[in-house]
Amino acid sequence: MSFVRKEFHHIFRDKTTMAILLLLPVLMLILFGYAITTEVKNSKLAIYDPSNDMATRAIIEKFNASEYFSVVELLTKPAEINEQFKNGEVKMVVVFSEKFYENMLHTGTAQVELIADGTDPNSAKSVVSYATNIIAVYQQELFKVQKVPFQINPQVKLLYNPQMKGAYNFVPGVMGMILMLICAMMTSISIAREKELGTMEILLVSPMKPIYIIISKMIPYFFLSLVNLTTILLLSVFVLGVPIAGSLFWLIVLSLVYIFVTLSLGLLISSIVNSQLVALLISGMVLMLPVIMLSGMMFPVENMPVFFQWLSQIIPAKWYIIGVKKIMIKGLGFTSIIPELSVLSGMGIFLIAASMKKFKFRLE
Amino acid sequence: MEEQNINPAPSIHCESLSKSYGKVEALKNISFNVEKGEIFGIIGPDGAGKTTLFRILTTLLLADSGTAIVDGFDVVKNYREIRNRVGYVPGRFSLYQDLTVEENLNFFATVFNTSIAENYELIKDIYQQIEPFKTRRAGKLSGGMKQKLALSCALIHKPSVLFLDEPTTGVDPVSRKEFWSMLKKLKEQGITILVSTPYMDEASLCDRIALIQNGQFLKIDTPQNIVKQFGNALLAVRSDSMSKLLKDLRENELTKSCFAFGDKHHVTIQDSAFKIQHLKEYLEQKGHTSIEIEFIEPGIEDCFMELSQR
Numbered sequence: 008m009s010f011v012r013k014e015f016h017h018i019f020r021d022k023t024t025m026a027i028l029l030l031l032p033v034l035m036l037i038l039f040g041y042a043i044t045t046e047v048k049n050s051k052l053a054i055y056d057p058s059n060d061m062a063t064r065a066i067i068e069k070f071n072a073s074e075y076f077s078v079v080e081l082l083t084k085p086a087e088i089n090e091q092f093k094n095g096e097v098k099m100v101v102v103f104s105e106k107f108y109e110n111m112l113h114t115g116t117a118q119v120e121l122i123a124d125g126t127d128p129n130s131a132k133s134v135v136s137y138a139t140n141i142i143a144v145y146q147q148e149l150f151k152v153q154k155v156p157f158q159i160n161p162q163v164k165l166l167y168n169p170q171m172k173g174a175y176n177f178v179p180g181v182m183g184m185i186l187m188l189i190c191a192m193m194t195s196i197s198i199a200r201e202k203e204l205g206t207m208e209i210l211l212v213s214p215m216k217p218i219y220i221i222i223s224k225m226i227p228y229f230f231l232s233l234v235n236l237t238t239i240l241l242l243s244v245f246v247l248g249v250p251i252a253g254s255l256f257w258l259i260v261l262s263l264v265y266i267f268v269t270l271s272l273g274l275l276i277s278s279i280v281n282s283q284l285v286a287l288l289i290s291g292m293v294l295m296l297p298v299i300m301l302s303g304m305m306f307p308v309e310n311m312p313v314f315f316q317w318l319s320q321i322i323p324a325k326w327y328i329i330g331v332k333k334i335m336i337k338g339l340g341f342t343s344i345i346p347e348l349s350v351l352s353g354m355g356i357f358l359i360a361a362s363m364k365k366f367k368f369r370l371e
Numbered sequence: 372m373e374e375q376n377i378n379p380a381p382s383i384h385c386e387s388l389s390k391s392y393g394k395v396e397a398l399k400n401i402s403f404n405v406e407k408g409e410i411f412g413i414i415g416p417d418g419a420g421k422t423t424l425f426r427i428l429t430t431l432l433l434a435d436s437g438t439a440i441v442d443g444f445d446v447v448k449n450y451r452e453i454r455n456r457v458g459y460v461p462g463r464f465s466l467y468q469d470l471t472v473e474e475n476l477n478f479f480a481t482v483f484n485t486s487i488a489e490n491y492e493l494i495k496d497i498y499q500q501i502e503p504f505k506t507r508r509a510g511k512l513s514g515g516m517k518q519k520l521a522l523s524c525a526l527i528h529k530p531s532v533l534f535l536d537e538p539t540t541g542v543d544p545v546s547r548k549e550f551w552s553m554l555k556k557l558k559e560q561g562i563t564i565l566v567s568t569p570y571m572d573e574a575s576l577c578d579r580i581a582l583i584q585n586g587q588f589l590k591i592d593t594p595q596n597i598v599k600q601f602g603n604a605l606l607a608v609r610s611d612s613m614s615k616l617l618k619d620l621r622e623n624e625l626t627k628s629c630f631a632f633g634d635k636h637h638v639t640i641q642d643s644a645f646k647i648q649h650l651k652e653y654l655e656q657k658g659h660t661s662i663e664i665e666f667i668e669p670g671i672e673d674c675f676m677e678l679s680q681r
Contacts, residue, residue, distance in 0.1 A: 009481040013454040020469045205465035212429045213482045370431045
């Protein structure tokens with residue numbers, strides 16, 4: 008117990024580190040939620056509307072009203088479309104077919120072409136999906152008023168994240184990252200620090216069992232991660248507007264299992280290295296990079312070469328992020344996260360066993 | 372060797388300990404005994420193997436060969452037992468710098484399943500000196516006070532054997548004196564103390580010493596005996612140009628060995644018929660001025676230098 012108290016003293020007295028640890032989640036969430044997103048606001052839009060009827064005008068009005076677009080140019084002939092892209096002034100050109108409204112009334116379908124600037128595939132994708140959404144909304148409104156099943160093509164339906172909000176994707180990712188950072192990095196550093204300072208020598212030459220040394224190292228960082236978990240969830244619900252669709256209880260259970268995995272990972276690192284710097288580098292490079300790159304947080308795992316897909320299977324964050332998305336975003340229940348829970352538990356048990364075995368009760 | 376037979380249960384017993392780090396032999400065939408309640412000094416320069424020896428005896432390292440028994444327990448087989456009953460102060464200051472004096476002491480007390488109150492008598496003399504600063508962070512203490520705190524922490528569980536690895540390195544002379552008088556008091560309580568130091572002047576404060584160099588013991592004896600065994604006459608010499616003097620003295624055929632010792636050179640002379648006058652004339656010939664020559668009593672350092680020459 009006094010060992011745990013001592014660990015808390017270490018953490019609380021190092022004010023800078025503690026401030027970083029507590030503010031990091033806030034900072035990252037805000038960074039990922041706002042700055043680094045694929046959300047595109049106020050995209051410039053050009054429109055070629057040869058029909059100029061009540062339907063197209065209504066749709067253009069909707070585009071203009073949306074926070075994602077601002078219509079900057081009304082084109083008069085198709086040749087101008089390429090011109091617009093060459094100048095790089097617009098993100099997308101919306102081309103209505105001729106006799107748009109007439110077609111809709113008579114045949115029930117109408118064509119609208121969305122031409123986006125493909126040089127930036129991410130934003131192009133977003134822009135296109137915003138646009139299709141806006142058109143879909145109009146279509147629905149029209150249906151309510153006229154009770155005629157009109158069809159405006161193309162139509163893409165996006166599940167769970169109709170506006171492709173970046174936060175939906177990043178909140179689970181940031182959770183996976185922060186918890187990994189705090190648990191793995193901080194436990195490995197704090198044990199490496201004992202080795203570096205030479206206090207580990209004294210602790211070893213004492214009746215204290217190594218397992219107690221380990222456990223008392225884990226407990227404070229466990230609490231710290233709980234604080235961070237709470238911060239992240241509060242921020243994402245109240246600031247980023249990402250609701251917790253599923254059960255909060257299972258979300259926390261899943262997080263606890265993940266925290267356990269990352270703590271054991273930190274222990275394993277610390278039993279291998281002898282200095283704080285190496286502990287930092289290993290947890291920074293070897294843990295953080297794969298979490299960012301391979302967990303599916305930034306790049307979809309399905310698009311990776313087979314080798315990396317295999318590699319991503321052993322990254323705990325990947326399973327955690329999938330699980331969090333299932334519960335938090337999709338609102339699925341416990342049964343849906345059984346695979347993730349069992350994989351993470353398995354990893355945790357394996358890692359803790361490995362680090363117990365690896366822990367040296369002598370200096371070499 | 373005779374002493375072993377008189378007292379069959381030494382506090383520390385080592386037999387032909389060897390340890391290498393790769394190609395570097397840190398310890399070569401070390402054997403020695405330390406009796407109960409003895410202050411045993413390991414004297415030698417940095418890198419001689421002192422810390423390695425301490426780590427083997429405190430169960431932190433495994434020797435490549437040889438056996439060691441501390442307080443009746445084998446350092447390999449019964450390492451848990453040893454960890455319960457020895458106190459260890461590593462060479463570097465190894466306490467928590469961000470905890471206060473009192474928190475450090477409290478922490479180590481609980482690590483050893485005891486409390487400050489329980490063994491206060493033992494550490495009272497030492498701890499009282501730092502008690503006025505008990506709310507100060509350990510990192511902000513002076514070198515001498517850090518050492519006292521480290522000693523208090525190592526004594527908190529009333530160990531039977533105390534291992535002090537270079538406890539006075541980086542400590543001011545006054546604190547060093549105090550520190551040694553504290554060790555004397557602990558010895559009176561029956562605690563065996565194994566202490567290492569690079570300072571030769573501290574050797575005479577031990578009951579027995581072992582001179583160590585390059586992982587080998589040069590000699591094990593009482594400081595008095597070691598000094599007595601210094602067979603030759605010893606001179607302290609100085610002049611106006613000390614570096615030339617060293618070279619000239621070494622070239623002199625009467626000189627057995629000559630080393631720089633602070634502001635004087637210590638010269639060992641083999642010839643018993645030697646007269647100071649002869650050497651003075653020789654040095655004057657070489658052009659030295661303000662020459663001072665005197666016979667001196669050898670110290671441990673002279674013995675060490677002589678032994679390491681063999």
